[in-house]
Amino acid sequence: MTISKQYPIYIQACGFHSALGKSQQEIHKRLLDNKSPDMVVVDNVLNDGCSTVVGKVNDALPELPKHLKHFNSRNNRLALSALTQIHDDVIRAIETYGNERVAVIIGTSTSGISDGESALDTLFKSGSFPAEYHYSKQELGNPAEFVSEYFSLEGPCYAISTACSSSGRVFLSAKRMLKANLVDAVIVGGVDSLCKLTLNGFRCLDALSTTHCNPFSKNRDGINIGEAAAFMLLSREETDSKVALLGAGDSSDAHHISAPHPEGIGAIEAMGKALNDAQLDASDIGYINAHGTATPLNDAMESKAISRVFDHVPVSSTKPLTGHTLGAASAVEAAISWHILTYNLQLPIQINDGEHDDLPIQLIEEHQYLAPKKAILSNSFAFGGNNISLIFGYANE
Template sequence: MVVDKTILNNGRETVIGHISEPLPNLPQALHCFDSRNNRLALSAIQRIEPQIREAIKQYGSDRIAVVIGTSTSGILDGELALEKKLEGHAFPNSYHYRKQELGHCSDFVAAYFGLTGPHYAVSTACSSSGRVFITAQRLLKFGLVDAVIVGGVDTICRLTLNGFSSLEALSSKHCLPFDADRDGINIGEAASIMLLSHSPAKVALLGAGDSSDAHHISAPHPEGIGAEEAMNNALINAGLSAKDIGYINAHGTATPLNDSMESKAIQRCFGGRVPVSSTKPLTGHTLGAASATEAAIAWHILNYDLDLPIQHCAKKAQDIHISLVESPIKLGGKAILSNSFAFGGNNVSLIFGYAHG
């Protein structure tokens, strides 16, 4: 991923996290699914394709579900096609409106693997790919399937860039979560795909919690009531207590309201003991893919015993009362909690840890 600057419709400049490496081409038989979003999804799928193929052999193609979180789907392809149309040309032959449908990526993944089990999308803005883990957890609990391909995929498009700009939520510089000078988000793009099942693994989803405080369509509850409820629900679901959490990957968007309310919620749930950081300066805010992207970061920390991500907060804001990761340290507890909060107060907290720890 590279950090670029781009000019918005209002003439302002913002920073974006853009994937610059070439993305894989879809198989010719699946050309109807071709979009940047699905090519990005394929780049993530290929990393765990052997494990998915093995699960298909073990369980059967009708016993594996696909649940993908997204907020943009193939809107970028629609924007590019519309530009051609407005220039006086016809829509490109390769374009079809279904590329913008939210379920297009889950349809593609199911078609790619020849799956006949449930496959659908979840779109709850920035918590989309956190909610897919809750959906997968339920599908497995009730025996509807034996494995679930979960994740999130979002690509940068002008619609979201200019939409967030209209909310005055974008920063013109590299984002600064929890900093006194924080002034907004950077948008990024990402794909993260995982396979969930009851089969033994070193790292597991231990718990998940959600809430919907519905405080405001685009602003979080100032005291973080919904965020606190989601974190507590995740602890209950995991059968853990606050002292079991060794690190919190905060939603940490670097907007004044979000960071303030999240700090309050974490302080009430965990006090100042647990180290906290936001990884969005590394990835940008990847919107519908944010939860899954940060779940992958948690998996890597646990699987490879990596240092916790450092916040690099030059000037901690006075309204932030949590313990930020300021130097290289290892995970000091059993598990990692990862937060994602979205428009309309749609909140999700996930807990990952060692399956037998």
């Protein structure tokens, strides 16, 4: 199993905060126990009065520094709660390379919309927006600008918003930027916070479950939405763990604005590109973290696509533990992959109601470890057929 010896992309650090928690101990325990108490029922967010389950961050979020108050939003405070976990590593990179040689590429789909909803509510009640509200907090580039200003960076800075593949595409962009020697390190990741806009939007698409989601179950009926922030620092500098981004592949089948191609054409292409980019064979993959949204169409498509590329690879979706975190989903599942590789965790069991659909994949039903010298592939598939597959593993010496 090899990658280009000239350009290994090592993961220097990872910060992660979701319904799985934010501390290493908490994340590992919830993965092992197959449950997250922060997957909670809410009954006051949907316009039709129905309840649903969301992955909620319940920990107190840090306040932004005073000089960055113009960025103050729940989304950026959530981002900061994960950024503080990699703060020292980023500072070391800045001291080593210079602040103009560190880039920021962030994926998001909601940005500060939840604060905009609150501001609009205040407008309706009082006739004016809150004094601290500014529409720029809702702009998709706002989280990337916040991260850049927080670290006083002068390198490239931008956001990617391709719905649920947003924070997966940042890895592909960062890899290209590092290989082109435009920068020496890149802060990548994704952040999205809960808001009524997306919850009601998915409800209107009949894609939102009113109970806990059931990936790959014959009773699956939709997603649970979650909120999360996950960030990594990437560079060519070798780490002790040697955990690296081995490959990335993308595609856009543009089959339908919201439904995946039933034959998984785009998913197959993305996974194949990722394998080629990593210079790996399908047999080198020891675990697939599936997109696994628990919608009837996605799970059927993804199962078919996986079976056409891989043979008997363990598969599970971790969305019952985090919710579908939308623009942050790829980064969240990349962070889970990083934890598995870095700390030799057991592979996540597939959580559902136990009534597995007749799908051509090997779901993980009891704890097992990643086989030696095997890599992890993580899928994220978005509206419009925008697909991304990432491969993480150990870079060879």
